[in-house]
Amino acid sequence: MYRRFGSEVTVVEKGSRLIHREDEDVSAAVKDILEAEGIHIRLRAECISFARRGADTAVMVDCESGDPEVIGSHTLLAVGRRPNTDDLGLEKAGVEIDKRGFIVVDDELRTSVPGIWALGDCNGKGAFTHTAYNDFEVVAANLLDDDRRRVSDRLPAYALYVDPPLGRAGLTEAEARKSGRRILIGRRPMSEVARAVEKGETQGFIKIVVDADSHQILGASILGVGGDEVVHCILDIMYAKAPYTTLRRAMHIHPTVSEHVPAVLSELDLAL
Numbered sequence: 224m225y226r227r228f229g230s231e232v233t234v235v236e237k238g239s240r241l242i243h244r245e246d247e248d249v250s251a252a253v254k255d256i257l258e259a260e261g262i263h264i265r266l267r268a269e270c271i272s273f274a275r276r277g278a279d280t281a282v283m284v285d286c287e288s289g290d291p292e293v294i295g296s297h298t299l300l301a302v303g304r305r306p307n308t309d310d311l312g313l314e315k316a317g318v319e320i321d322k323r324g325f326i327v328v329d330d331e332l333r334t335s336v337p338g339i340w341a342l343g344d345c346n347g348k349g350a351f352t353h354t355a356y357n358d359f360e361v362v363a364a365n366l367l368d369d370d371r372r373r374v375s376d377r378l379p380a381y382a383l384y385v386d387p388p389l390g391r392a393g394l395t396e397a398e399a400r401k402s403g404r405r406i407l408i409g410r411r412p413m414s415e416v417a418r419a420v421e422k423g424e425t426q427g428f429i430k431i432v433v434d435a436d437s438h439q440i441l442g443a444s445i446l447g448v449g450g451d452e453v454v455h456c457i458l459d460i461m462y463a464k465a466p467y468t469t470l471r472r473a474m475h476i477h478p479t480v481s482e483h484v485p486a487v488l489s490e491l492d493l494a495l
Contacts, residue, residue: 226260233263233293235284240266242383246396248430249444253385256426265289273298306345323347330373331365332358340366348374351381380458382451387413387427390454393442393461396432400494405435407491413447417478424448429480429487431457431467438466449480456481467491 226232234241234257240250241257241264254264270285282293306324313320319327319335325347332340332348340362343355357377364370383389399406414425427447433440443457460470467488475482 226262231263231295232261233265233282233295235265235268235271235282235293237268237271238266244395245383245389245391246430246444248428249389249395249446252427252446253383253389256385256387259426263293265293304350306347308345321347328374330375331371332362332374353380378458378461380454382454384451387424387446387448388451389427390445390450390452391443392454392458393440394432395442395444396430396494399432399434399441404441406441406494407433407435408494409433409487409489409491411483411487411490413480416447416480416483418480418482419448421478422448429453429483431484431487431491433467433488433491435493438468439464440467440470445480447480453480453484456484 240247241254242250245253258264265284265286268284268286270283272283274281274283276294279294279296280298282295282298283291284293285291306326308320308324308326313326316339317336318339318341321327326334326341326345328334328341328346328348332342332346334341342358342362344350346358348354348358354377358374361372361374364372378393380392382391394402396406396408409429409431411429412425413419413427413429416425416429419425424447427445427450429443429445429447429450431440431443440457440461443454445451445454445457456470460467463469471485471488473485475485
């Protein structure tokens, strides 16, 4: 956003790559997208420190290459977040919290005190708007509708709003490999997606991970135009516990990004 407003922007990352929770190919593609916008990326910044340089601010990075410091007008420091539970009087009510300050809940979001539930960011179960709303649905179903729902029933899903966006569902490729499963992987670059070509937005790719034995879809990463919307057709198949062949045989509308999902599922390769 700041870059598109006209600012010179440098991202300083302590790790060896951006967004370390994603697969390496996703991290690399996002880096390429940001650099194409003119954003400077500094990785492996091991000795980060700050100093004043007149009216400006200096960030010491000590990276493996490049200038040892970056000068700018402002520094935005991203250090994560913690739950705002300090002033709720939880200790007086006997509500248990963990060492990070999150309220401890069970699979139906009950706290350690009968009659008290914890929903949203304060319980550490997602920290997204959509997970917070789903927390409400879980509690309301159990409390009011006699319809047992559990937090563990939901699948990981989120979007990373770079431009183009990343839509994510289920396991990453790395997580699937680590699980010991035999996996199939399908990939397609956005440069082969007609809708992306028509819009002139061909950065990114579609990647889907499938269990080779059960034929269940394990996860997907869709980095590209409409990726935050397209990923839902995969997410819905995962919730239905239907085999990937159900989606592979589906007829999707042309010209869309979604029409390439069945095509990707028709070109799966066994991961080595």
